[in-house]
Amino acid sequence: MKRPVLRLALLLSAALGLAQARPVAIGGVVTSPRIETKPLQHAAEGLPLWFLSRLNVQVSSSPLDLRLSYGDRSLTYVQATGWSAQGLTLSGPLPAPEVYNSSVHVGLEVLRALGLPTLADTPDVLDFAGTPPVATVPSTPPPAVSTPSVPSVPAPVIPAPAVVVPVPVTPSVPVTPSVPVAAPPSQPGFTPLASLSSVRSSRSLDRNIEVQRVVLDFTAQVPYTVTRDRSGLTLTLPGVSVSPQTQTLASGDSLGVTLGAQGGSVRLDTGGGVSEIFTLSDPYRIVIDTTTNLNPQVPPPVQQDALPVGVTLRRQGGLTLLTFDDRYQPKVVTAPLGRTSGVADLVRSVGGVAGVNGGYFDPASSLPVDLVALGGLMVSPSLEKRATVGFDVQGAARLGYPRPRYLLSAPGLALTVNSVGARANPLWVTAFVGDGRTAVGADGLSTLILSGGVVSRVQSGRVVPVTGEFAVTFDPGRYPQLNLLPGSPLNAALNWQASGWDDVREALAAGPLLVSGGRVVLDAAREGFDTSGSIWRATRQVAFIQMGGRPGIAYLDNGSPDAFARALAGAGVSSAMRLDSGSSATVFVTGGYLHAGGYLNTVWSRTVPNALVFVPKAGTSARAESTDSR
Known part of the structure; x- marks a missing residue:
């Protein structure tokens, strides 16, 4: 199969x-x-x-x-x-x-x-196992079910889920004997060290992920080798007596047990599934867990019992809430300007553990249509009317309606920048953060490149600032106070024009604001949303939330922004801001089945220009937790 x-x-x-x-x-x-x-x-x-x-x-x-x-x-x-x-x-x-x-x-x-x-x-x-062997020299040949003459090492319980996290079997699908194992041959042609006493299997399904467990029970600890190939794997069991059998498992995989001159072997044909092997003691067992993605056209689900430590997942009907403890902080992560990326790629690019798509954008140009700020600089200007989330250097969040403007300052100079973007207007002062490929300026205009609070160079006409350079373009005749020489002091700082936002370094605008103080506060008219358009339709919804003093992500399978807001307030969310939803809605969490990560969304979403990503704080690390019990 x-x-x-x-x-x-x-x-x-x-x-x-x-x-x-x-x-x-x-x-x-x-x-x-x-x-x-x-x-x-x-x-x-x-x-x-x-x-x-x-x-x-x-x-x-x-x-x-x-x-x-x-x-x-x-x-x-x-x-x-x-x-x-x-x-x-x-x-x-x-x-x-x-x-x-x-x-x-x-x-x-x-x-x-x-x-x-x-x-x-x-x-x-x-x-x-790491336990020293106990050498034994039996005076008489041991019977088929006696302690083997190989090193007798009790296998301790696996104590470190961070080292190995086998896929757990869903409790509602117990491992039960599938085919009874007959008594092994009395004279297998060698002196048996142990016998295979039973073969058990189970199968569970989580969305498109199939998990199959095969358990081989033995009368004593046995040596084994594993050979893998494209179709599955073979366990060679030297000195182990087995009863030959074949069976088709519930997954459609085939399992065969054979007996040779030197011992038994078990062949498992998985049809391409990825198998992990481990052993358990009391009694001694070899366990084979095989995980298969049955349909790559469907995003794999989040594996709830193997979430990164410090991440909590809660479901309430079609609403799912992910919250993060103080090991993590949210940050704005972007693709190169004018490009898009998968949310999973944006999460991995900064070593994050989870992420959600960010603000609205123009699909034709892949450019954001509202504020994006990184490192205290606007890489996309603000519409100055929609809800915005901002973060300070520690990741503490602010939700509100800032109206950010650049202020240029030097001794005897204070000037507000009129526009942010690559296209310059000769009537205005325009600022732009370089991406290494986009040109600014025009004939008759000057551009100052700022670095470390001073003018590093002055250029006329078309200029391509390198990535991260801060460029100020202006008409030298209209703004003579900016006719500065290289080395002149000139500082650019963001004025958020909002109380409590002075220390915000990153920000992302989207909206509408859904919940504040635990109450629904949605006001589409204030933020300029057309409730008769597609942006207000019932669809997949995502939001940045704060709940119980923790930041997080909310995902709704299907509903309008109004229904989303009511569901969030009803679940105890204290504040929430909607992000770009519908076909862009994506929530990704690392780890998961096949270590490929998992998604809350059940259909693949389009790539996006930016995301909110939860990253470990400096000095902390994240590992998967497991509630697996065997």
Whole structure:
């Protein structure tokens, strides 16, 4: 059964078995300094010899051979003959040691053959149990269900969801036995270390994301190796007795169990899904979680039980509220002037954890139609009539109706800038923040380039300011007080003309203001909205909100601005300002299924020129939380 999967390079590489460096954890804690697996020529991944002592592997080497010991097992490599084993039986050839960055590395296949137990083997982390082995020398051959002669290592409960966050199974879809496993053959042709006692599976669906869990129960801890390919994966279980079977799972995937001369194997054909593997103890189990995007034409949903720490999601009917604690602050993020970008890309560009599309814009030019301010500079002028949200350097929000103007000041000079934009009017003083490609000025006009409170250069005619340069264009005959020389002091500052806005550095206008003081305050006429037009139709709605002292994002599946305002006030929101809605409405949260992030909107939205993004404050970090229980 073939199904489309989200096109993420890392995840697809993992699904195809391509080499990718992964961080290594021991007992659920990522190594520090950080150790990662390395891609080798003859092995998909490997680790250096000098690191193996931390995994309780004893290493002895000479110019002629290499010996690795783990408990009562050992592997010896001689260049002429390859690997030989003591205390274990090899199920196939192992890759030779290789030199990577001047250090000798061995493939993970070698360590698995030694029987090193793992807590998790996922595309994001390789987590070793980290408990020293207990060597045992049985006086008589063990029965099929006895403790194996491989290192007996109790697998502790996985303690660090930040290291590995397996996809949880929806509680309403319990894992139940799908096909009973018959008693294994009494004489499999080898001395069994353990037996596969049952195979269980479940399937859950969240919008377009399918989550399948397969649980393999064993009578004792077992060694295993994983081989991945385009169609799925194979678990090789040396020394494990199994009862052959085949079955079709509820997802349509196929699972087969076979018995060979050296042990059992389990084949899972996933049709392109991305699988993560981890182990559990008491009793010992190998768990395979496979996640598949069944329809890439639909945005993947937010995975609610794996939200970034400090982010709270609340649903009330068709209304969804995301709030952020004091680890985060909102900021305005823009695409290059005259261009648009996906909200997810804008979030990732600044290391954010979530974001929502911003203000209104002209689809033909991709230019904002109202105020956008960054770093105390207007990159788009204000209509001076619609609700605006502003942020100071700490991210504290202001909601109101400012009328921002630039004030130019120098000794003996105070002048208000008439216009903001690239197109100059010879009757006015015009300011523009350069983007490196847009020209300002015209014949007969002068342009001052300001930097650090002084005039850095003066140019006539057409000028292309570099990105971030502040340009002032004017008619030198009409404004002789601006005929300044390079090096002359001249400062440009925003006057917001609104109480409490003096320290605001970023701002975005949209509107209307929906809620203030916990009450509906929507006034379309004041803000110049035509309620008979499409902008007032019932559609997807988004807003910047404040609730319980925290900033956040609101999303409504469908409704008018009036209905949106009533729903927000009814949910306890203290203040809210509507953002561009309808086909632009997008709310993105990082993490999620397949680590591709998730969306509150159920249909893809168009790209936008700007967004409000929640970023970690300096000195803090965000990681996913998980309420997974197994």
